[in-house]
Amino acid sequence: MTLGLWILLGVVATLVIIVIGIYNGLVAGRQEVRNAWSQIDIQLKRRHDLIPNLVNAVKDSMQVEQSQLTAVIAARNQAVSAPTPADAMKAENALTGTLRQLFALVESYPQLRSQQNVSGLMEELSSTENRISFARQHYNDAVQAQNIRVASFPGVLLASSFGFTSETMYQVPETERAATEAVPDVHLR
Amino acid sequence: MADPSAALYNTDFQAAIARNKRHTVILFIVLLLISAIVGYVLGWAIAIIELIWNLPAEEVSRLTAGAVLLDLLGPPRPGALLGAAIVTGAGFIWGLITLSSGAEILASFAGARDANPNDLHERQLIDVVAEMAIAAGIEPPRAMVIETPALNAFASGSSPKHAMITATTGILQACTREELQAVIGHEMGHVAEYDVRYTTVVAAMAGVIVLLAHFLGNIAQYSLGWGNYGYGYGYRPSRSRDEGGAGGVRLLLTLVVVALLAIVMIVAPLASKLVQMAISRQREYLADVSSAKLTRNPVGLIHALQRLEASDTNIARSNSPVSALCIAAPKGAWFSGLFSTHPPIPDRIARLRNLGGVAMTPSEVASPPPPAAPDMPAVEPPRHGPWDTDQTPPPPQKGPWG
Numbered sequence: 001m002t003l004g005l006w007i008l009l010g011v012v013a014t015l016v017i018i019v020i021g022i023y024n025g026l027v028a029g030r031q032e033v034r035n036a037w038s039q040i041d042i043q044l045k046r047r048h049d050l051i052p053n054l055v056n057a058v059k060d061s062m063q064v065e066q067s068q069l070t071a072v073i074a075a076r077n078q079a080v081s082a083p084t085p086a087d088a089m090k091a092e093n094a095l096t097g098t099l100r101q102l103f104a105l106v107e108s109y110p111q112l113r114s115q116q117n118v119s120g121l122m123e124e125l126s127s128t129e130n131r132i133s134f135a136r137q138h139y140n141d142a143v144q145a146q147n148i149r150v151a152s153f154p155g156v157l158l159a160s161s162f163g164f165t166s167e168t169m170y171q172v173p174e175t176e177r178a179a180t181e182a183v184p185d186v187h188l189r
Numbered sequence: 190m191a192d193p194s195a196a197l198y199n200t201d202f203q204a205a206i207a208r209n210k211r212h213t214v215i216l217f218i219v220l221l222l223i224s225a226i227v228g229y230v231l232g233w234a235i236a237i238i239e240l241i242w243n244l245p246a247e248e249v250s251r252l253t254a255g256a257v258l259l260d261l262l263g264p265p266r267p268g269a270l271l272g273a274a275i276v277t278g279a280g281f282i283w284g285l286i287t288l289s290s291g292a293e294i295l296a297s298f299a300g301a302r303d304a305n306p307n308d309l310h311e312r313q314l315i316d317v318v319a320e321m322a323i324a325a326g327i328e329p330p331r332a333m334v335i336e337t338p339a340l341n342a343f344a345s346g347s348s349p350k351h352a353m354i355t356a357t358t359g360i361l362q363a364c365t366r367e368e369l370q371a372v373i374g375h376e377m378g379h380v381a382e383y384d385v386r387y388t389t390v391v392a393a394m395a396g397v398i399v400l401l402a403h404f405l406g407n408i409a410q411y412s413l414g415w416g417n418y419g420y421g422y423g424y425r426p427s428r429s430r431d432e433g434g435a436g437g438v439r440l441l442l443t444l445v446v447v448a449l450l451a452i453v454m455i456v457a458p459l460a461s462k463l464v465q466m467a468i469s470r471q472r473e474y475l476a477d478v479s480s481a482k483l484t485r486n487p488v489g490l491i492h493a494l495q496r497l498e499a500s501d502t503n504i505a506r507s508n509s510p511v512s513a514l515c516i517a518a519p520k521g522a523w524f525s526g527l528f529s530t531h532p533p534i535p536d537r538i539a540r541l542r543n544l545g546g547v548a549m550t551p552s553e554v555a556s557p558p559p560p561a562a563p564d565m566p567a568v569e570p571p572r573h574g575p576w577d578t579d580q581t582p583p584p585p586q587k588g589p590w591g
Contacts, residue, residue: 032326039323119309127316130370134324137485142326 029146036139209475232272246435280394301333371489378479
């Protein structure tokens with residue numbers, strides 16, 4: 001009798017601990033997804049801050065490329081002032097494309113590359129470009145891990161009753177893919 | 190799934206990561222078992238010797254060596270269980286003590302300093318560390334530098350929060366940004382998977398066994414010295430209770446037990462060292478996979494490994510404590526594969542290529558791309574074509590040191 005009671009108590013306690021563990025795992029996963037998303041924003045902001053510096057550093061030496069420089073600044077301002085998240089995403093992707101062209105252009109100016117502030121800024125900006133794409137990659141990794149958690153046993157038993165749903169992956173839009181794959185427009189001189 | 194190819198890579202990474210973790214767990218259990226066996230045999234030996242010397246003389250003379258040894262396999266004696274618990278626990282506790290003593294020691298031991306953001310190479314290291322930390326979703330570790338032409342990098346710090354990633358100036362100058370990213374990805378894998386903890390605890394557990402064997406060896410030498418003068422294993426000759434040949438039998442049986450103990454104490458340190466190194470190699474494979482997962486570009490790591498293998502300068506201290514967390518085993522070591530902290534580089538490259546079915550031309554496998562000029566880093570890691578083989582950077586105009 002008492003032994004049976006103890007066993008029952010033990011089973012209930014184990015079940016409670018397991019449920020707590022699953023719940024905490026789901027919460028941690030969702031938090032990871034949110035953190036990953038905000039990390040993307042942080043890096044995009046960093047890019048917005050860096051672009052004017054680079055443009056200022058190169059504008060004197062790149063007189064003939066003024067149109068490219070204004071395009072970068074325009075794309076940057078559009079991304080900063082985008083009213084909706086969807087617009088922002090579109091503007092950021094356009095910015096990625098124009099920035100890439102500017103990078104290719106700067107590379108064709110050896111005297112620019114040898115300037116320490118320019119090369120430092122280039123390093124910082126290209127690292128930021130990398131950080132943006134790694135932040136997106138991590139976001140997708142976090143989303144995938146959370147979606148597996150939500151959809152697989154034992155999380156699937158509890159996810160819906162606790163209000164956990166599958167998250168949405170970040171998708172590289174077709175326009176950016178095209179921009180990535182396009183051959184940069186480099187003028188050799 | 191947004192991108193079918195990304196899903197495929199992920200599956201491969203997850204499977205490889207799960208496999209490596211499983212291997213580590215199995216090896217860790219083996220190490221625990223070795224500790225427990227050593228403690229058990231030691232505790233048993235002490236208990237049984239005590240028993241032999243305390244039994245009445247007529248019972249002792251009926252004992253045979255076989256019967257005594259069979260007792261080891263019989264119902265466990267409390268002393269044996271206690272011994273098993275003590276030796277296994279001592280390993281854990283020692284490991285925890287080592288962990289709490291902190292990471293600074295390890296990095297400063299190797300003569301590392303903080304990376305200087307005003308130096309372009311070191312700026313690149315700081316940036317690449319930050320990039321890989323973002324990809325891994327952890328706080329960026331401190332980026333450190335060691336001034337040496339040797340090509341190497343290592344991770345230290347007991348948790349991602351207090352981690353450091355150290356690179357030599359040699360590797361910063363020799364590698365392209367893509368390769369550096371892969372190397373740092375490998376170290377970030379060590380950090381994110383808590384390999385510093387693993388390595389420390391495993392080393393401590395293996396260390397306890399080695400130390401114990403050493404200690405007992407010294408005791409045995411000391412006691413045998415006494416034994417030459419007619420005293421058995423530290424016991425006083427003034428056992429007036431002994432009658433007939435009981436004293437001789439006691440001595441003989443004690444020697445049999447001691448001989449068994451000696452065998453265990455010779456085999457166990459060797460076995461635990463082997464297991465420790467096997468765990469280390471599993472963690473290396475795991476870090477390689479992590480690097481490929483973080484960069485989505487195994488080719489970068491393949492090139493970096495080829496470059497490391499081709500280099501003739503390497504950190505000389507082969508058995509320094511940082512060895513297990515370096516990107517590659519320090520060269521100049523005589524030890525064979527079984528006692529190496531790292532798997533052979535060709536083996537690692539083969540696994541990386543299997544990871545994503547990397548198809549490379551033979552010429553590319555034979556020669557890594559030339560060192561990049563540091564001023565023009567790659568803009569973005571190759572995303573949709575990680576296996577593209579035409580990613581090799583252009584030859585430097587000024588040479589690597591220019």
